[in-house]
Amino acid sequence: MSAVTPLPTTQDKPVMCGICEASCGLVVTVAGDEVIKIRGDKDHPNSQGFTCPKGVSFGYFLKDPDRVTQPLQRQPDGSFKPVSWDVALDDIGQRLGAIKQAHGGESIGLYLGNPCAWNYGAFLSLMGMAAALKTKHYYTAGSVDINNYWVVSQLLYGNFLVNPIPDVHRTQFLVVLGANPVVSHGSMLTVGRMKESLQAITARGGRVVVIDPRRSETAELFEHLPIRPDSDAWLVGAMLKILFDEGLARQDVLARQASGGEALAALVNGLDLARAERETGIPLEAIRRLTHDFAASPSAALYGRTGASMGQFATLTKYLIDAFNLATGNLDREGGSVFGLPMLDTEQITHLFGISGFDRWRTRVDGLPEVAGSSPVVSLPREIETPGKGQLRAMVICSGNIASSGPAAHKIDAALPKLDLLVSLDLFVTETSRHAHYILPATTWLERDGFPIFTTGHSAVPYAQWSEAAVKPRGECRDDGWILDQICRRIGIVPAPLAVSQWLGKLGIRIPPRLMADLLLRAGPAGDWFGLRPKGLSRKKLAARPSGVALADRLPTGVLRKHLFHGDKRVHLDQPLMRSEMARLQARAAATPDFPLRLIGLREVPSHNSWMHNVPKLMAGQHRTCVLRMHPQDAAVEQLRDGDEVDITSRHGQVRVAVRLSDEMMPGSVALPHGWGHAGGWQVAVAAGGGRYNQLTGNAPEDNDLVSGNAVFSGIAVRVQRVQAAQVGEPEAASLAA
Ligand SMILES: Nc1nc2c(c(=O)[nH]1)N[C@H]1C(S)=C(S)[C@@H](COP(=O)(O)OP(=O)(O)OC[C@H]3O[C@@H](n4cnc5c(=O)[nH]c(N)nc54)[C@H](O)[C@@H]3O)O[C@H]1N2
Ligand SMILES: Nc1nc2c(c(=O)[nH]1)N[C@H]1C(S)=C(S)[C@@H](COP(=O)(O)OP(=O)(O)OC[C@H]3O[C@@H](n4cnc5c(=O)[nH]c(N)nc54)[C@H](O)[C@@H]3O)O[C@H]1N2
Numbered sequence: 001m002s003a004v005t006p007l008p009t010t011q012d013k014p015v016m017c018g019i020c021e022a023s024c025g026l027v028v029t030v031a032g033d034e035v036i037k038i039r040g041d042k043d044h045p046n047s048q049g050f051t052c053p054k055g056v057s058f059g060y061f062l063k064d065p066d067r068v069t070q071p072l073q074r075q076p077d078g079s080f081k082p083v084s085w086d087v088a089l090d091d092i093g094q095r096l097g098a099i100k101q102a103h104g105g106e107s108i109g110l111y112l113g114n115p116c117a118w119n120y121g122a123f124l125s126l127m128g129m130a131a132a133l134k135t136k137h138y139y140t141a142g143s144v145d146i147n148n149y150w151v152v153s154q155l156l157y158g159n160f161l162v163n164p165i166p167d168v169h170r171t172q173f174l175v176v177l178g179a180n181p182v183v184s185h186g187s188m189l190t191v192g193r194m195k196e197s198l199q200a201i202t203a204r205g206g207r208v209v210v211i212d213p214r215r216s217e218t219a220e221l222f223e224h225l226p227i228r229p230d231s232d233a234w235l236v237g238a239m240l241k242i243l244f245d246e247g248l249a250r251q252d253v254l255a256r257q258a259s260g261g262e263a264l265a266a267l268v269n270g271l272d273l274a275r276a277e278r279e280t281g282i283p284l285e286a287i288r289r290l291t292h293d294f295a296a297s298p299s300a301a302l303y304g305r306t307g308a309s310m311g312q313f314a315t316l317t318k319y320l321i322d323a324f325n326l327a328t329g330n331l332d333r334e335g336g337s338v339f340g341l342p343m344l345d346t347e348q349i350t351h352l353f354g355i356s357g358f359d360r361w362r363t364r365v366d367g368l369p370e371v372a373g374s375s376p377v378v379s380l381p382r383e384i385e386t387p388g389k390g391q392l393r394a395m396v397i398c399s400g401n402i403a404s405s406g407p408a409a410h411k412i413d414a415a416l417p418k419l420d421l422l423v424s425l426d427l428f429v430t431e432t433s434r435h436a437h438y439i440l441p442a443t444t445w446l447e448r449d450g451f452p453i454f455t456t457g458h459s460a461v462p463y464a465q466w467s468e469a470a471v472k473p474r475g476e477c478r479d480d481g482w483i484l485d486q487i488c489r490r491i492g493i494v495p496a497p498l499a500v501s502q503w504l505g506k507l508g509i510r511i512p513p514r515l516m517a518d519l520l521l522r523a524g525p526a527g528d529w530f531g532l533r534p535k536g537l538s539r540k541k542l543a544a545r546p547s548g549v550a551l552a553d554r555l556p557t558g559v560l561r562k563h564l565f566h567g568d569k570r571v572h573l574d575q576p577l578m579r580s581e582m583a584r585l586q587a588r589a590a591a592t593p594d595f596p597l598r599l600i601g602l603r604e605v606p607s608h609n610s611w612m613h614n615v616p617k618l619m620a621g622q623h624r625t626c627v628l629r630m631h632p633q634d635a636a637v638e639q640l641r642d643g644d645e646v647d648i649t650s651r652h653g654q655v656r657v658a659v660r661l662s663d664e665m666m667p668g669s670v671a672l673p674h675g676w677g678h679a680g681g682w683q684v685a686v687a688a689g690g691g692r693y694n695q696l697t698g699n700a701p702e703d704n705d706l707v708s709g710n711a712v713f714s715g716i717a718v719r720v721q722r723v724q725a726a727q728v729g730e731p732e733a734a735s736l737a738a
């Protein structure tokens with residue numbers, strides 16, 4: 001008789017997906033430490049069962065043969081050798097300690113990459129490390145997509161994290177400027193079931209207008225107004241001018257909520273509307289109609305995101321967006337632009353801890369202003385290569401692939417090997433980590449607890465969640481927060497933002513991130529106040545309800561004062577910096593004939609920036625290649641046919657990809673996804689080929705958003721030419737720039 005194999009006992013574990021800002025609730029079915037299945041969690045207050053193909057495919061990371069699962073040490077020949085944690089950490093500690101002793105903590109740099117935003121332990125540790133090292137070389141992914149938001153929030157409201165979001169569930173009129181939420185699932189906006197939530201607006205008789213150079217997946221579903229890349233400041237500036245000229249601005253609201261209403265009117269007064277029409281490519285009549293309809297709607301919200309945040313006037317654009325929402329009476333109004341109700345009061349915390357701020361110091365080489373204590377990544381190569389006091393000599397990169405995702409990626413690629421020590425915490429040998437002396441294997445969000453501090457602040461349904469790891473870490477992988485703490489211990493620093501906790505730490509009283517997060521939760525607006533408020537929350541209570549807990553049905557209104565950190569409790573509209581930006585906008589030179597097209601980015605559902613390309617299931621299908629989208633009219637000029645291999649050339653570099661002709665593009669604009677053209681040890685990703693978008697972008701301060709130091713990826717001037725038959729198959733051309 002043969003023995004009957006017992007069926008494995010399975011268990012369902014609710015977790016938070018830590019890939020994108022949607023932060024969906026997922027249910028992971030596990031048998032021991034094996035993931036059997038991942039599905040959407042119907043009980044999650046915000047995502048309500050939604051999931052995308054990335055979330056449900058994530059179990060692959062537990063078996064991906066290319067994943068780094070042991071600390072790797074780079075050998076003189078460039079290969080990597082597995083070593084024990086002790087060997088790696090002791091050597092890193094010794095080398096960093098020596099650099100610190102010789103050149104000070106200010107010579108050590110940190111990069112906080114995008115995935116860290118879903119690991120509270122990692123970002124608390126990194127912030128603490130920067131404070132303990134007293135280094136200005138603290139770089140974050142914020143300076144590639146969001147610094148402009150933070151600067152505007154600091155200027156207007158007095159705190160960088162004050163972020164008005166469109167009240168998607170109640171608005172009657174949503175204008176989407178440079179976002180494709182149907183694919184990205186939202187940014188600085190966490191809305192469950194995004195597509196249905198947007199469709200509900202039109203179903204209740206409202207409107208959604210999408211302003212985008214490409215007929216995106218979102219534009220396809222709603223009204224589409226094509227706009228020329230990097231001209232959003234012209235559009236919103238013109239809308240504000242029309243508002244003031246025609247007496248449509250809500251003077252009562254301006255007087256009640258803001259100071260500097262007259263300065264705002266004066267700022268846009270001089271704009272030439274005929275030029276705004278030429279710059280944007282949108283007929284003036286359409287701009288006027290949009291302004292009238294918005295002003296007349298019972299509620300309306302203008303929402304701008306990366307397409308409007310990655311141009312040369314990103315800060316000015318975001319300022320104008322917020323000012324437009326306010327001047328039409330939609331700030332803090334139901335269905336307008338409202339404030340989140342996060343589980344932790346991050347605005348107060350960053351205010352009290354002195355994290356919030358702008359331009360309190362400037363960077364060493366470029367003299368760019370700090371943003372919330374960080375330096376912009378555009379300066380990174382120059383900080384490595386320019387000698388002198390404070391030169392960047394060593395770096396710890398946590399979940400970043402800046403040699404692909406960063407501005408002037410080829411320059412980052414060339415600068416990283418010049419560091420005395422580079423440590424990368426990553427899952428793979430990537431374009432970036434291949435330059436590291438050590439690659440330290442991190443866990444994924446399936447292997448650690450989840451506490452979405454960053455995203456609940458902009459959730460359209462306020463909620464709280466704390467879920468435990470679904471499975472044990474694979475191999476020798478360790479949580480990023482643990483790894484950073486181990487490095488700190490070896491160089492004798494305590495990663496804590498406050499001097500008092502650094503001092504306590506030195507006495508042996510270290511507050512681990514998990515305890516710190518619980519203390520902040522319990523002391524916060526939703527907390528149990530350590531027993532004083534029995535219905536309030538704590539980690540323990542949330543862990544008992546891992547699908548999450550709704551904090552309210554909808555977002556509150558009438559709360560503006562609570563979000564204003566200026567002493568006079570007003571939104572400060574009079575901003576001299578915006579006046580100089582407006583002058584710079586109007587002085588911008590016209591396009592040069594050498595580079596007649598404008599390049600923009602494009603996100604695809606199965607990709608995530610530079611790092612989901614090693615999952616075979618997500619790379620299957622004939623459309624999973626990196627192609628340039630181009631309007632047939634532009635293609636005709638160069639006699640290009642669908643599928644032709646082309647060289648895209650900018651002032652900064654050149655990449656080679658195939659072209660796909662499509663009338664989804666506005667003539668004059670071409671679109672290419674970023675994060676392709678891989679190198680390193682992720683074999684599926686490398687085999688996928690494609691070109692590295694960011695080799696076409698520059699990093700000189702004047703190439704970027706001058707005010708916030710934000711990188712520019714939108715509206716890059718390029719030309720596109722067919723690769724001559726003799727050249728087909730040649731390797732990608734090197735950067736043209738020195
Ligand atoms: N599937 C997937 N989802 C993601 C990501 C991903 O890589 N893949 N990345 C995540 C991250 S890190 C972020 S920050 C968010 C971003 O979230 P979104 O901002 O929604 O991102 P995109 O999909 O790039 O949308 C930008 C839109 O702006 C348009 N655009 C480009 N240039 C301009 C311009 O100059 N003006 C205007 N008006 N429009 C322009 C583009 O055509 C595009 O449709 O997405 C997140 N979600
Ligand atoms: N041209 C162009 N460039 C862009 C953009 C664009 O729209 N156009 N978008 C920009 C935006 S919005 C962003 S946010 C940046 C993102 O740029 P980065 O911050 O560099 O992030 P990613 O490119 O997503 O790379 C993430 C890295 O972290 C690793 N990783 C994943 N999970 C973990 C983890 O839990 N722990 C650790 N230690 N490592 C992990 C991955 O393997 C990968 O190497 O890219 C920007 N670059």
Ligand code: SF4
Pocket residue numbers: 017018019020021022023024050051052053054055056185
């Ligand atoms: S939408 Fe984002 S958070 Fe939701 S499952 Fe997909 S990747 Fe995860």
Ligand SMILES: [Mo]
Pocket residue numbers: 114141145
């Ligand atoms: Mo981002």
